[in-house]
Amino acid sequence: MQVIPVLIGITVITFFLLRLIPGDPALQILGQHYTKAGAIQVRHSLGLDRPLWQQYLLFLQHLLQGNLGESITFHQSTRSVIGERLPPTLFLVGYAAIIALVVSIPTGVISALRRGGIFDQTARVTTLVGFAMPSFWLGIILILIFSIHLQLFPVNGYGNTFTQHLDHLFLPSLTIALGFSTIIIRTLRSSTLAVLATDYVDTARIKGISRFAVLRRHVLRNAVVSVVVVFGINLAFLISGTVLIENVFGIPGVGSLLVDSVSTRDYPVVQGVTLVLAFLVVAINLVTDVVHASLDPRVVAE
Amino acid sequence: MNATMNPGALLLERFEARAGRRRGRVRRNATLIVGCSILGIVIVATLAAPLLTPYNPNTIDPLHPLAPPLTPGHPLGTDQFGRDIFARILYGGRIDLLIAFGATGVTLVAGTAIGLFSGYAGGWADSVIMRIVDLFFAFPFFVLVIAIVAMLGPSIFNMFVAIWLTSWISYARITRGHTVLAKGREYVLAAKALGYRHSRVMLRHILPNVVSFVLIFAMVDAVGNILLGAALGFLGLGAKPPSPEWGAMIADGQNYILSSWWLSTLPGVAIVIVGVGFSLIGDGLADLLRADD
Amino acid sequence: MTEAIAISDVAPDEVLRVEGLHTFIRTEGGVVRAVDDVSFSLRRSEILGVVGESGSGKSVTCRTLMGLMPSPPAWSIGEVHYAGRPGRNLLELRGRELQQLRGAHLSMIFQDPMSALNPVMRVGDQIEEAVAAHARLGPRDRRRRALELLDRVGIPAAARRMRAYPHEFSGGMRQRVLIAAAIASRPQVLFADEPTTALDVIIQDQILSLLLELQRDFGMSMVLVSHDLGVIAEMCDRIAVMYAGQIVELADAQTLLTTPSHPYTISLLRSLPDSEHRSRYLPSIVGTPPQLIDVEPGCRFAPRCALAVEECRAWDTELIAVGDEHLVRCRRHEEARRPGAWQEQSFV
Numbered sequence: 035m036q037v038i039p040v041l042i043g044i045t046v047i048t049f050f051l052l053r054l055i056p057g058d059p060a061l062q063i064l065g066q067h068y069t070k071a072g073a074i075q076v077r078h079s080l081g082l083d084r085p086l087w088q089q090y091l092l093f094l095q096h097l098l099q100g101n102l103g104e105s106i107t108f109h110q111s112t113r114s115v116i117g118e119r120l121p122p123t124l125f126l127v128g129y130a131a132i133i134a135l136v137v138s139i140p141t142g143v144i145s146a147l148r149r150g151g152i153f154d155q156t157a158r159v160t161t162l163v164g165f166a167m168p169s170f171w172l173g174i175i176l177i178l179i180f181s182i183h184l185q186l187f188p189v190n191g192y193g194n195t196f197t198q199h200l201d202h203l204f205l206p207s208l209t210i211a212l213g214f215s216t217i218i219i220r221t222l223r224s225s226t227l228a229v230l231a232t233d234y235v236d237t238a239r240i241k242g243i244s245r246f247a248v249l250r251r252h253v254l255r256n257a258v259v260s261v262v263v264v265f266g267i268n269l270a271f272l273i274s275g276t277v278l279i280e281n282v283f284g285i286p287g288v289g290s291l292l293v294d295s296v297s298t299r300d301y302p303v304v305q306g307v308t309l310v311l312a313f314l315v316v317a318i319n320l321v322t323d324v325v326h327a328s329l330d331p332r333v334v335a336e
Numbered sequence: 337m338n339a340t341m342n343p344g345a346l347l348l349e350r351f352e353a354r355a356g357r358r359r360g361r362v363r364r365n366a367t368l369i370v371g372c373s374i375l376g377i378v379i380v381a382t383l384a385a386p387l388l389t390p391y392n393p394n395t396i397d398p399l400h401p402l403a404p405p406l407t408p409g410h411p412l413g414t415d416q417f418g419r420d421i422f423a424r425i426l427y428g429g430r431i432d433l434l435i436a437f438g439a440t441g442v443t444l445v446a447g448t449a450i451g452l453f454s455g456y457a458g459g460w461a462d463s464v465i466m467r468i469v470d471l472f473f474a475f476p477f478f479v480l481v482i483a484i485v486a487m488l489g490p491s492i493f494n495m496f497v498a499i500w501l502t503s504w505i506s507y508a509r510i511t512r513g514h515t516v517l518a519k520g521r522e523y524v525l526a527a528k529a530l531g532y533r534h535s536r537v538m539l540r541h542i543l544p545n546v547v548s549f550v551l552i553f554a555m556v557d558a559v560g561n562i563l564l565g566a567a568l569g570f571l572g573l574g575a576k577p578p579s580p581e582w583g584a585m586i587a588d589g590q591n592y593i594l595s596s597w598w599l600s601t602l603p604g605v606a607i608v609i610v611g612v613g614f615s616l617i618g619d620g621l622a623d624l625l626r627a628d629d
Numbered sequence: 630m631t632e633a634i635a636i637s638d639v640a641p642d643e644v645l646r647v648e649g650l651h652t653f654i655r656t657e658g659g660v661v662r663a664v665d666d667v668s669f670s671l672r673r674s675e676i677l678g679v680v681g682e683s684g685s686g687k688s689v690t691c692r693t694l695m696g697l698m699p700s701p702p703a704w705s706i707g708e709v710h711y712a713g714r715p716g717r718n719l720l721e722l723r724g725r726e727l728q729q730l731r732g733a734h735l736s737m738i739f740q741d742p743m744s745a746l747n748p749v750m751r752v753g754d755q756i757e758e759a760v761a762a763h764a765r766l767g768p769r770d771r772r773r774r775a776l777e778l779l780d781r782v783g784i785p786a787a788a789r790r791m792r793a794y795p796h797e798f799s800g801g802m803r804q805r806v807l808i809a810a811a812i813a814s815r816p817q818v819l820f821a822d823e824p825t826t827a828l829d830v831i832i833q834d835q836i837l838s839l840l841l842e843l844q845r846d847f848g849m850s851m852v853l854v855s856h857d858l859g860v861i862a863e864m865c866d867r868i869a870v871m872y873a874g875q876i877v878e879l880a881d882a883q884t885l886l887t888t889p890s891h892p893y894t895i896s897l898l899r900s901l902p903d904s905e906h907r908s909r910y911l912p913s914i915v916g917t918p919p920q921l922i923d924v925e926p927g928c929r930f931a932p933r934c935a936l937a938v939e940e941c942r943a944w945d946t947e948l949i950a951v952g953d954e955h956l957v958r959c960r961r962h963e964e965a966r967r968p969g970a971w972q973e974q975s976f977v
Contacts, residue, residue: 039467040470040471040474043467043468043471043474044471044474044475047471047472047475047480048483051483051484051487052487054484054487054488055487055488056488056489149701150701162612162615162616163608163612165559165611165615166559166563166607166608166609166610166611166612166614166615167604167607167608167611168563168566168567168570168583168586168604168607169563169567170567170570170583170586171586171600171601171603171604171607174586174590174593174600174601174604175601175604177593178593178597182593182594232744233739233740233741233744233745234744234745234746234747234748236692236697236737236739236745237737237739237745237746237747237807237810238747238758239697239731240695240697240731240732240735240736240737240811241731241732241758241759241762241810241813241814242728242729242730242731242732242733242762242763242814243728243732243758243761243762244728245724245728247758251747251750251758252747252750255747255749255750256747256748256749259749270473270475270476270477270478271477273476273478273479274476274477274478274479277478277479277482278478278567278570278571281570281571282590292479292482292483293482293571293573295486296482296485296486296490296571296573297490297572299486301486301487304482304483304486304487305483307479307483308475308479308480308483311475311476311479312474312475312476312479314476315474315475315476316474319474329749330748330749331748331749331794331796332748332749332794332796
C-alpha cells in the first residue's frame, strides 16, 4: 500500500531531526554537568559515534522493536513515558472531534438551508473571527469565564475517573473543537448549497416524501461526504491544537510532554513524540479514507 | 459543482452572473477594501509606534503596575511591571507582522519556485519532489515546527528557520498542480513551439496564471504563521520575555488572569484583528478571481 | 362579495389548467421574468409538447407547476387548476398538501439521469422510497412493487440490479430508473423535462417509446419539454412553442406542423434537417434570445424576426386565435403563412 513509503519517510525525517542539533548535542544535554566521559556516554547512547547509515538502520531496528530510546529527564524508556501520557491526548482528540462534529454539522447545514439569513450571517462572521483566533487565547478566555467566574468546570488537570475526564476535558476539547469547526462549517455550508441545487434533490422532492426525509436521506448523506475529506485533511490541525491546549489547561498528555521536553532538551522524547504523533496522523488519515469509501460508493476503495 | 446542477439552478446562476456584475463588484471590492484598510492601519500603527505612544515597550514603571485600561496615560493599562500595554502591543506588532510577511514571503517564493519547476519538468524530478512534499504533509505541522525549534534552540530566528523548512510544501503543491494544468494548455504549447526558453515559458506564461491562486493561499498562510508565531511565543519557544511579541504577552499575563484580564486578553484581540484583515483580503481576492471566470 | 365567484375549475376533459402563470426570479441585477403570462390546458391522456430554446422558460414553467422553484429568489402568480384538487389553486399549496400532490398526482423526470439520481443511495432504495411515499406497505411488498416497476420500465435482471448504485448503470438505464421512480405512485400528470437530450439517439427512441407505452397504459397526461422539434413532432398531440418566457404559438400537432403561423415556429421548422419546410439552405436564426430583466415592450422576437416591422416593437403582444384552437402571438401571422413572404427575405 501507499502507506509504507510514507511511514518510512516519517522515520527518515524524524531521524534527521536529531541531526539538526547545532554543535555538540552532548554539550546541550549535559550542560553544566559536562564531562568528557559523560559526553562520550551520551553520544554513545544517542548512537552518534557511528556512520550515518548505520545510525539510521539502528534507529529503524529499535523502532520496529518498539524501542524509542531512553528519556534523559525521566530516566525511563521513552516508550513508557510516552505511553503514560498518550491516553489523555487521545481522549482530548476524540472528545474534540466529537464536539466539533456536533457543533459544525447543524451550523453548516442550517446556514445553507437559511442562506443569507441572520443565522447564516452570524455564523459567517463568527467563523471569520474564529479562524484568526489563537486557540490558546480562546482557551484562556474560556477558563476565565467558565472556570473562574461561573465555576462550571475545573480549571485544569485531567481527573482520575472517566466522568472526571469528561468534566476536566470539556473546556479544552471545546476550545480545540471551535477552532476546528470554523473550517468544517465553511465546507459543509458550501457543499450543502451545492447539493441543494442538484437534480437528485428535486427528484426526491417530487416523489412526495417529507421535507425531513429529503434532508436526511439525500441532502445530508451527500453533503457529509465532502466534509469527511476536509475532516481528515485538517486533522493535523487538531493534533497541533492539543499541544497548545494541553499547555494552557495543564493536561498531562503528549503535547505538554513535547513542550516540556523542549525546554529540558530531552531529545529522545522530542523525537519519540514527533514520531508517535506522525503515525497517529497517518492512522487517522487511513481511517478517514475508509470512512469516505464507505460513504461514497463511487470511490474506488483500495 | 456545475455538473450536477439542474437547469433551474443553472438558469439562476447564469442570470445572476450576467446581470449581477455591477452590484456584485462593489460588494466584492468592499471585502478587499476593508481587509486592506485593516491591515494598512495596523502596519502604519506599528511603524509609527514612537509617534503614537510616549512609552517604550520595556520601560518599567514600578509606581503603576497592573493599571486597568482607560487609566489616564495608559489607554490599555499596564502589566505587572508597569509597562504600558498599548506601547507593547504596537511594538510587538512589528514582530508579529515581521513573522507574517517574513515567514510567508520566503516560503511563498521558495515553494512556488519549486512547484513551478516540478510541474514543468515532470518526470522523475517531479515524482521525487512531490513524494517529499507528501511526506511533509503527513506530519502534524505544528509538532514538526516545535521539534525543529527544539533541536535548533528556541529563538525567534530559529522559529523562522523552522517555518521556512516546513511551510513551502503547500505552495509547492498548489503551484505544481496549476503548472501541470497549464502545461497542456494551448498558450504554453504555442510558446514552446515558438522555441521560447523554458525559463521564459515558466515565468512569463505559466506563472501569471498561477499567481492569483498562490496569493489567495498566501493570505490564509499569513494568518496561520501569525498564529504559529504567537503560539511559539506563548510556549516560550520563539520570542521570549521581555519581548512584546503578542503570544509571549498572552503567556505573561496568564498568572494575572484573575485580577488583570487585560494583560492576556488585549494582545489576543490584536492577533484577531490582524488575522481578520488578512482573511478579508484573501476572501476579496477569491471573489475577484471567481468573477473573472 | 367579490369573493363569491368561485375559482373556476377545469373542464370535464381537462386534467390541468394554467391561467396567467408568471414566475419572477429576483437576481442581483434585477427581477427576471422567466415565465411571462403563460396559459394552457392539458387534457386527459394527452401529450402536450413544449418546445423552445434554452432560456425560453419551458423548464421553469414545469418546475413552477411542481413547486420546485427555490422560494426566496423565485415567486409565482397565476392560477393553476387540477382535476384532482377541485377548487384549489395549486400555486397556493404548501407543506403537507404539496407533498401529497407530488408523486401521486403530479410527477416529473429530469434531463440528466446521472445527476437526477442520488449517487450514494442504491437504486432499489430510491425506487422503494417513491413507492413508500404514498402507500403504507411492509418491506417485502415495497420491494416487490419496486421490482415490478423496474421490470415494467425494461431493466433486465431487476432483482440483482436493485442493489446497484446509479453510477453502475448506463445512461439509458438510469433514465428508465428515473421513470420508474416518477410513475411509482401512478401520477395523473407527468412532466418530462428534456428526457432524452442527454442520451444517444438509439436510446432516445427506446425511452420515448417507453414513455408512450406507459402513458397509454396508465392514461397519464404528459407535458413533454424539449428543444428538439423532431422529438416533439413524433410524440405530441398538441404543441406549445415558447420564446423568452412566453407562449408564442399553441395548436394541435398536425396544425402546427402543417400551418405554422409564428415566424419563430416557422424558423424552427425550417431548421429541421428533414422537415417538409426545408429550404435549400439551412437557415439558422440570427441573434440570441433577449435578457429577461427590464424587458422592453413589444414583441420579444422582433429583433430576430425577418418579418418584423416598426409596429411590432410597440405592440403589446397577446395571443390571437387563428383557427380551431390555434393561438399565435404575432400580428403578422397571415403574412407569415404566405410562402412567398419568406423567399423574399435574405438569410444569413
